[in-house]
Amino acid sequence: MKIIKEKHSLAMRWTHWVNFPILTIMIWSGMLIYWANDTYTFGLFGHTFFRFFPDWFNIALNIPKRLSEGMAFHFLFMWFFTINGVVYILYTLFSGEWRELAPNWNSFKEAWQVLLHDLHVRKMAPPQKKYNAAQRIAYTAIIIMGFGSLITGLAIYKPVQFNTLTWLCGGYHAARIEHFVLTIGYVFFFIIHVVQVVLAGWRNFQSVITGFEVTDDQPNRIIKPISSDEK
Amino acid sequence: MKSKKPKKPLTIEQKINRRTFISFGTFAVLSAAAYKGWGWLKNSPKEVRTVTAGAKAPLRRALNQTELAFRRLYSNNNLVKTYPKDRAAKTVRYNSAIGLQPKSNVENWKLEVKKQSGEVMNITLDQIKSLPKTDLIFDFKCVEGWDQISHWGGVKFSDFIEHFNLGDQANLDYVGMATPDKKYYVGIDMPSAMHPQTLLAYEMNDQPLIPKHGEPLRLIIPVKYGIKNLKCIGSMVFSNQRPPDYWAEIGYDYYSGL
Numbered sequence: 001m002k003i004i005k006e007k008h009s010l011a012m013r014w015t016h017w018v019n020f021p022i023l024t025i026m027i028w029s030g031m032l033i034y035w036a037n038d039t040y041t042f043g044l045f046g047h048t049f050f051r052f053f054p055d056w057f058n059i060a061l062n063i064p065k066r067l068s069e070g071m072a073f074h075f076l077f078m079w080f081f082t083i084n085g086v087v088y089i090l091y092t093l094f095s096g097e098w099r100e101l102a103p104n105w106n107s108f109k110e111a112w113q114v115l116l117h118d119l120h121v122r123k124m125a126p127p128q129k130k131y132n133a134a135q136r137i138a139y140t141a142i143i144i145m146g147f148g149s150l151i152t153g154l155a156i157y158k159p160v161q162f163n164t165l166t167w168l169c170g171g172y173h174a175a176r177i178e179h180f181v182l183t184i185g186y187v188f189f190f191i192i193h194v195v196q197v198v199l200a201g202w203r204n205f206q207s208v209i210t211g212f213e214v215t216d217d218q219p220n221r222i223i224k225p226i227s228s229d230e231k
Numbered sequence: 232m233k234s235k236k237p238k239k240p241l242t243i244e245q246k247i248n249r250r251t252f253i254s255f256g257t258f259a260v261l262s263a264a265a266y267k268g269w270g271w272l273k274n275s276p277k278e279v280r281t282v283t284a285g286a287k288a289p290l291r292r293a294l295n296q297t298e299l300a301f302r303r304l305y306s307n308n309n310l311v312k313t314y315p316k317d318r319a320a321k322t323v324r325y326n327s328a329i330g331l332q333p334k335s336n337v338e339n340w341k342l343e344v345k346k347q348s349g350e351v352m353n354i355t356l357d358q359i360k361s362l363p364k365t366d367l368i369f370d371f372k373c374v375e376g377w378d379q380i381s382h383w384g385g386v387k388f389s390d391f392i393e394h395f396n397l398g399d400q401a402n403l404d405y406v407g408m409a410t411p412d413k414k415y416y417v418g419i420d421m422p423s424a425m426h427p428q429t430l431l432a433y434e435m436n437d438q439p440l441i442p443k444h445g446e447p448l449r450l451i452i453p454v455k456y457g458i459k460n461l462k463c464i465g466s467m468v469f470s471n472q473r474p475p476d477y478w479a480e481i482g483y484d485y486y487s488g489l
Contacts, residue, residue, distance in 0.1 A: 001243065002243050002244070002247065003243065004243070004246060004247060004250070017258070017261075021265055021269070025269075033376065034376065036374075036375035036376055037373070037375045037376030037377045039376075039377070067374070067375065068285070068286065068478075068481065068482035068483045069286070069287075069290075069482060071374075071483070071484065072286050072287070072290035072291070072293070072294055072482070072484070073290065075293070075294065075297050075484070076290060076293040076294075076297070079297075157489075158301065158304075158488070158489055159311075159370075159372065159489050160309050160310070160311045160453060160454050160489045161301070161304055161305060161306070161309050161454075161488075161489070163309060163310070163311070163312060166312075167312070171312075171370075172370055172372065172378050173370075173378055176376065206251070209254050209255060209258050210250055210251050210254035210255070211250075211254065212250065214247055
């Protein structure tokens with residue numbers, strides 16, 4: 001018989017889905033700001049492989065010459081981004097859900113096994129609770145990154161009033177680079193996250209909206225009963 | 232009359248369907264609301280032109296509210312980081328020619344200070360130079376995103392106020408400055424103007440200012456973006472209302488504080 005297995009709390013689902021459009025707007029408005037001084041390149045041994053961002057990219061997304069607009073959007077939605085993040089962190093801490101999320105010492109070893117399993121190199125995935133080791137690391141890292149965006153963001157936004165933060169980031173110039181690199185990190189996280197969700201299937205995805213998963217109440221037998229002809 | 236049947240407990244299938252329907256329904260309604268809200272914001276009209284202009288009305292309200300929030304944290308005890316002289320750029324970045332003056336304007340230059348009462352003072356460069364000089368080597372920050380360590384010398388704005396007995400004017404909320412041709416103008420809140428590192432600068436790299444960098448006197452205000460660091464100050468006014476500000480009229484934050 002089917003049973004309802006509670007999986008994701010309302011607070012987690014709410015903050016997750018609220019964060020998605022807010023972060024999208026923050027990245028978009030950030031690109032409007034970055035355009036005004038787009039000096040970052042990706043290079044190795046003196047050779048530049050990639051410039052953030054190519055002209056065709058900026059033109060396709062209608063980015064050029066919108067600095068003031070980008071700043072106005074960025075400095076409004078930064079409030080929502082921060083509030084939503086703080087709500088999630090406080091909820092996770094006080095509900096005790098952090099126990100399912102924080103990596104432990106084994107997680108780093110196990111994450112490697114999870115990766116090999118996901119790449120079909122290894123047959124067995126290590127045993128897990130709600131989240132596997134790779135997920136624990138990823139979902140904790142993304143929160144630390146969010147916190148990093150807040151800190152580096154404040155360090156750029158008010159470098160005199162928050163000069164301690166700016167100092168912590170290694171100065172104004174460095175803080176701007178860090179803020180940018182974190183954003184690139186979100187984009188990579190997003191790509192991997194979506195691929196993993198697609199691979200995990202609809203039922204898994206659905207649970208981040210409904211909060212529950214449907215399972216069978218018959219526990220799966222790990223050891224199969226030995227049938228008579230296998231003696 | 233028919234008696235009501237006692238309610239049957241929901242079957243597990245019914246429970247699953249009901250909860251799925253409610254969750255997805257709520258998700259769809261909230262997504263649609265968020266999408267509508269975004270559409271409203273994106274298509275919101277430009278603000279009514281006052282001392283600020285050019286931004287969408289709700290975004291301008293947000294900028295002003297955010298200013299109020301961050302003004303609470305503002306303190307003149309927070310100083311911009313300073314650097315040794317050898318870190319200062321030899322070639323100081325030149326970004327904009329707005330308000331730059333022809334030579335003739337500079338030769339007859341006097342700083343016109345207009346008090347709230349209407350009384351006007353004309354101050355010469357020599358009078359300003361006779362005050363104690365302050366050097367400042369700091370990381371100049373442009374609203375575009377670049378920064379450069381540069382070296383400036385001049386009179387602290389607060390020393391200037393004290394020396395010319397403008398203390399009563401400094402009790403007002405704002406000071407406005409403009410180029411002699413009035414083509415470039417900025418408004419500064421008084422706490423930022425009175426910051427101990429705000430300078431009326433007449434030197435760059437130990438040399439008198441050159442035309443490109445605001446000869447003969449310019450504002451250096453490290454608690455603001457470059458857009459507020461007016462080159463070639465021709466006049467100064469004091470007021471409790473926000474004085475006009477060039478960049479705030481084309482969509483930028485009036486405060487632009489760092």
